[in-house]
Amino acid sequence: MTQKNSFIKFDKDGNKTHDYKSLADSITTLPTLRSNIVDLVQSTENTYQTDIPIFVNNVRKDQSLVAQILKVARASKYARLIQVDTISDAIQVLGVERLRNIALKQSFLGNFLKPNPYKHGFDWKAFWKHANAVGVISSIIAKRMGKSDHERFYTAGLLHDMGKMGAFCLDENKMLKVSSTARTQSRSFIQTEKELGTPRHDLLGEAIGESWDLPEYLIMVCRYHHTYFRGERMPDQSCSEKREQLNEYIDVVILANCWAKKLKQGYSGHSCIEEPESIILKNLNLPESMLEEIIPTIIAELNEGSFLDDLFEAA
Numbered sequence: 001m002t003q004k005n006s007f008i009k010f011d012k013d014g015n016k017t018h019d020y021k022s023l024a025d026s027i028t029t030l031p032t033l034r035s036n037i038v039d040l041v042q043s044t045e046n047t048y049q050t051d052i053p054i055f056v057n058n059v060r061k062d063q064s065l066v067a068q069i070l071k072v073a074r075a076s077k078y079a080r081l082i083q084v085d086t087i088s089d090a091i092q093v094l095g096v097e098r099l100r101n102i103a104l105k106q107s108f109l110g111n112f113l114k115p116n117p118y119k120h121g122f123d124w125k126a127f128w129k130h131a132n133a134v135g136v137i138s139s140i141i142a143k144r145m146g147k148s149d150h151e152r153f154y155t156a157g158l159l160h161d162m163g164k165m166g167a168f169c170l171d172e173n174k175m176l177k178v179s180s181t182a183r184t185q186s187r188s189f190i191q192t193e194k195e196l197g198t199p200r201h202d203l204l205g206e207a208i209g210e211s212w213d214l215p216e217y218l219i220m221v222c223r224y225h226h227t228y229f230r231g232e233r234m235p236d237q238s239c240s241e242k243r244e245q246l247n248e249y250i251d252v253v254i255l256a257n258c259w260a261k262k263l264k265q266g267y268s269g270h271s272c273i274e275e276p277e278s279i280i281l282k283n284l285n286l287p288e289s290m291l292e293e294i295i296p297t298i299i300a301e302l303n304e305g306s307f308l309d310d311l312f313e314a315a
Contacts, residue, residue: 018199018200018203018204020199020203020204020206020207021207021210021211023166023170023199023204023207024166024204024207024208024210024211025211026170027166027169027170027208052088052091052096055091055096055099056087056088056091059087059099059103060087062103065102065103066087068102069087069090069094069099069102069103070084070085070087070090072090072094072098072102073089073090073093073094076093076094081093087099097151097154100151101132101135101154101158104155104158104159105128105132122168122175122176122179122269123267126266126267127161127164127266127267127268127269128266129265129266129267130161130260130261130265130266130267130268131157131158131159131160131161131266131268132158132266133256133260133263133265133266133302134157134158134160134253134256134257134260135153135154135155135156135157135158135256136154136157136298136301136302137157137255137256137259137260137298138153138154138156138157138252138253138255138256139151139153139154139157140294140297140298140301141153141252141255141256141286141290141294142252144286144290144293144294145248145252145284145286147248152217152249153249153252153253155218156217156218156221156249156252156253157221157252157253157256157257159218159221159222160205160221160222160225160253160257161201161205161222161225161268162205162208162209162222163200163201163202163203163204163205163206163207163208163222164189164201164205164268164269166201166204166205166208167193167198167199167201167204170199170204171198174196174198175198175269177196178192178193178196178198178269179269179270181195181196182269182270182272183270183271186271186272187270187272188226188270188272188274189201189268189269189270189272190202190226191272191274192270202222202223202224202225202226202227203223205222205223206219206220206222206223208222209222216246217245217246217249220233220234220246220249220250221249221250221253224250225250225253225254225257226254226274227250228254228275228276228279228280229279230247230251230283233246233247233250234246234247247283248284251280251283251284252284254275254280255275255277255280255281255284257275258273258275258277258280259291259298261273263295263298263299263302265302
């Protein structure tokens with residue numbers, strides 16, 4: 001799909017800009033998070049409160065998802081301990097968080113993970129690996145901070161770059177140029193978008209989230225994960241307590257994104273590490289020594305989930 005001229009507008013100073021709402025509404029090739037998947041994700045955001053029957057019912061609404069979950073569960077090293085014939089069996093083998101991760105990957109990234117979805121060379125499996133790593137690291141940081149809703153941080157990390165997927169749907173060739181330029185000139189993806197005048201993935205991600213009526217914390221993470229100073233975020237958000245909560249999601253994802261790059265987890269379209277780690281640690285009131293403390297946990301959790309990537313590679 002090619003971006004249309006009608007999706008250009010002018011700001012109050014007469015400068016040309018993109019009509020992100022129209023761009024988001026025009027995307028027809030990006031698989032949406034269907035209502036049952038949104039319900040499923042929200043039902044697991046506080047793991048200790050997960051209503052298993054509701055969770056199972058949401059999974060059963062999607063036959064292809066059921067088949068994929070059973071496939072993964074049966075291939076798990078734990079499957080030899082229990083016969084896996086139902087979603088309830090799969091929960092015993094994998095747990096609700098992993099089933100949630102499979103659902104997100106299947107529904108949101110499914111079209112991009114088919115063999116050779118694009119002919120010209122963007123590695124969507126590496127993109128998934130990076131997004132998943134940002135989610136995992138975000139959740140670990142949130143646990144370290146004592147957050148009971150650490151699964152929300154995983155979801156925010158996983159979906160923070162969905163604006164890039166939308167931009168590829170709008171104009172694949174332009175986005176391949178952005179990725180190539182960012183890589184060869186050692187620039188960040190968003191800096192290259194600005195220089196080339198293509199739609200910015202942070203603003204497009206925000207517009208997609210609003211179009212799909214996603215939770216506010218996901219929309220704000222998509223919008224502000226390249227905005228490092230809190231004073232420059234959410235100008236219309238008046239409630240200081242709510243602003244603080246949203247800023248925590250944003251900062252944790254920014255930090256996780258930085259560390260995923262440092263640990264060389266997948267590929268997000270560029271290799272430049274631009275995140276000012278010291279600023280974000282100060283925002284969150286975290287010590288600089290925290291990374292060394294949690295790296296073993298990060299590596300263990302990423303390795304534990306690697307068999308899911310192998311299964312999807314073979315799908």
